[in-house]
Amino acid sequence: MAFAAGVLDLGQHVAIATHLVGCPHCRAAARAMEHVGGAVLTGLPPAAMSSGARAAVEARLSELVPSSAATPARGAAGLADVPRLPHFVRGYPASPWKWIAPKVHLRLIALPVASATRVFLLKSRPGTKMIEHTHTGFEMSCVLSGSFVHAGGHFGPGDFDLGDGSVDHEVMIDSADDCICLVAMQGDLKLNGMIGRLLQPLIRM
């Protein structure tokens, strides 16, 4: 609902939009929420417009060129070949793949406006076991290709996983190919155990 209301910060909005690419059920739900928005709108008490408002608007009507269909987003080469991304995300600049941990690479996606939630692509090789961790904030993951599994379930292309401080899990990549996810995150990972504490300073997402 927050997505349809347009109140999410851009990072979270991107994560939800990415999920919607592969989920007709949720797309229909989002559309229904827009209807709720319309109903909320028509139920609002009218606030008197300023005295010159209508005249000012009507004066501008003739100068307005009627829109034709929206032009597609500028395709930046960077994210063009990543599967299952929303059109508008493909236009965002992204860093090259950077190694952040054994078998794990990351591409930071540059959002056009400031957002408390940062967005990146995460690519993990088959058989990778992400060290047990929890979160100081939250992490939304949309699987773009491949799959992973943790105590909370199995996640394949199109699936959406939300992790926060209430989870404490070990994630394993169980697909035959690389698992690529779009991740939206606030806060940091908290790596557990002694090995976790040793590695923590080295892993910066």
Next chain:
Amino acid sequence: MLNETPNDATSDAVRWAALIEAIASRQDREAFATLFEYFAPRIKTFMRRSGASEQSADELAQETLLAVWSKARLFDPRSAGATAWIFTIARNLRIDALRREKRTGAVYTVEIDSEFHVDDGPQPDANLAMSQTESRVRNALAFLSEDQLQVIELSFFEVKTHAEIAQTLRIPLGTVKSRLRLAMKRLRGLLGDFS
């Protein structure tokens, strides 16, 4: 607030769609004036409740109606209800205004409309008359209790955390969460499973 009969809701939805179509096909100024008189003041309230100043809200309401005029040809009555469509225009202009306000020094311009365009696939309910969907939603909202309606409305206006809603309404946080959960559950039940 939402006390029309089901027939009212459907005929309203059809009426708005017809007015937009009149603008799209023949730049009908009277149709526009009717839309303006009804929607601009309500959009203004929406903007005020989202935190805009009196002047800002007035301007944003004007901008929304101007956008309705320019985009009338893009309105497809088969895939969007008229009030939902107008709501999304207002919503996107609000997001745009908020971002400009924050002056984050964005290095390239952003098409906010595109941020809500995620499907190129077939519309699941293309066969269902959109005006029916609109009135189904209106009727479903009418079945919510006042409390549930209130938390839904507040969720549309601004980024209020549950804690902030609790503070505004002066009710416990747990109550906010359970009201929202119940409201969403009822809406889902009343609207079928959206497909």
